[in-house]
Structures are given as C-alpha cells and as structure tokens.
Amino acid sequence: MTKYDDASWHYGGDFPEGLPEKNGATHTGMFINWCINKNLHSDELKEDCENEIESLIKREITGADFVIDACDGKFSEYDLNDMGNSFAKDYYADETDFADKFSSFATDYINIFDTVAEENDFEYETFYHIEDTYENYDMMMQIIDYRFQEWKEYKILK
Numbered sequence: 001m002t003k004y005d006d007a008s009w010h011y012g013g014d015f016p017e018g019l020p021e022k023n024g025a026t027h028t029g030m031f032i033n034w035c036i037n038k039n040l041h042s043d044e045l046k047e048d049c050e051n052e053i054e055s056l057i058k059r060e061i062t063g064a065d066f067v068i069d070a071c072d073g074k075f076s077e078y079d080l081n082d083m084g085n086s087f088a089k090d091y092y093a094d095e096t097d098f099a100d101k102f103s104s105f106a107t108d109y110i111n112i113f114d115t116v117a118e119e120n121d122f123e124y125e126t127f128y129h130i131e132d133t134y135e136n137y138d139m140m141m142q143i144i145d146y147r148f149q150e151w152k153e154y155k156i157l158k
Contacts, residue, residue, distance in 0.1 A: 002085075004028075004092050007073035016126050022064050026132040027109050028075045029063025030140045031092055036066075037141075038148070040084030064132045087151055091144075102150050108143045 010024030035041055036053055046053065052070040055061045067073060077085045090098035092105045099107070113130045116139065117123050124130055 002077040002089070003074060004077070004088055005075040007068060010128065016128055019128055022068050022132065023128045025064040025067040025073060026128070026130055027106070029065070029067045029132065030109070030137050031063070031088075031105055031144065032067060032071075032075055032079060033063030033137060034141055034144045035080055035084050035088075038084075040080055040087065042079055042081050042084070045079045059134055062132045062134070063137065086155075087148060090151060090154075091147055098151060098154055101154070102147060105144070105147075108147065109140060112139055112143055 005028045007021065007025040007028065011021040015021075015024060032041075033056060036045075036056055041053070049066075049070040052061070052066055056063065056066050061069075067075060071079065077088075080088055090096050093099075094104055094106060096104070103111075109130075110127060113124060113136070130136060
C-alpha cells in the first residue's frame with residue numbers, strides 16, 4: 001500500500017522547536033480536505049470516519065485536525081478512491097511526469113504561501129509555519145482545483 005505522507009515524518013525529523021506536531025500535517029490536511037470535498041475519498045474512509053468527515057465538511061475541524069485525529073497522522077491510498085489515488089500519485093507524490101510538466105502539490109503549496117507572505121512583507125520561517133486556517137485552505141483549494149483540471153486533460157492526452 002502506498003503511503004503518501006505521515007505527520008511523524010515531519011515532526012519526527014528536522015522540525016522547528018515550539019510548534020505543535022499538528023503543523024507537520026497542515027499541508028497533508030489541505031490536500032485530503034480537498035479530496036473529501038471533491039468526493040475522491042474511499043468508501044472505507046467514509047465508513048470509518050463518518051462523523052469526522054461531516055465535521056470537516058462543515059469546517060468545524062481543519063484538514064490537519066482530520067489527519068491527526070481520524071487518520072493517526074497518516075495519508076495513504078486507503079483514504080482515496082481510484083480517481084483520488086490516480087491524481088495523488090501524479091500530483092501529491094514528488095518527481096512524477098505530471099509534476100515535471102505542470103507542478104507538484106508541495107511546489108504549489110510552497111509557492112502560493114511564499115507569494116502571499118512576500119505580498120504582505122513577511123517570510124515564513126519554515127514550511128511548517130504556514131497556518132492551518134480555512135483562509136489558507138481556500139487559497140490552496142483554488143490551486144488544487146486548477147491542477148486537477150490540468151491533470152484530467154493530461155490523462156486524456158497521455
């Protein structure tokens with residue numbers, strides 16, 4: 001089984017002191033939140049996390065909260081349906097043909113928040129300092145929507 005990400009890979013490594021471990025799941029949470037809102041999550045996840053998914057859709061919790069609490073910090077192919085996995089394997093995973101031609105999730109994530117920071121005359125200390133907010137999710141959601149459209153066209157042409 002493909003494991004796309006694990007918060008412990010982040011907070012267990014070179015992680016900034018003083019930040020909550022949840023910050024190691026902010027980026028993953030934004031992606032899985034988008035997948036759930038586009039109905040690209042698996043039936044198993046729907047069954048296992050029905051209440052948490054409902055809270056996520058209602059924006060009562062963030063994607064990072066969902067990843068940490070409902071998925072034990074892990075994001076794997078178990079969490080997505082066939083289309084969701086196909087997209088994640090091309091976009092969320094690093095160094096793919098799609099990412100080479102268009103972009104990867106990590107590159108888009110860093111670029112959008114670096115741009116926002118620069119426009120507001122500040123700089124994020126690290127990738128992990130990006131705030132887990134719905135304002136940030138809404139910005140990232142637009143980028144993922146755009147990449148998803150590119151990806152669907154890419155898959156047709158391939």
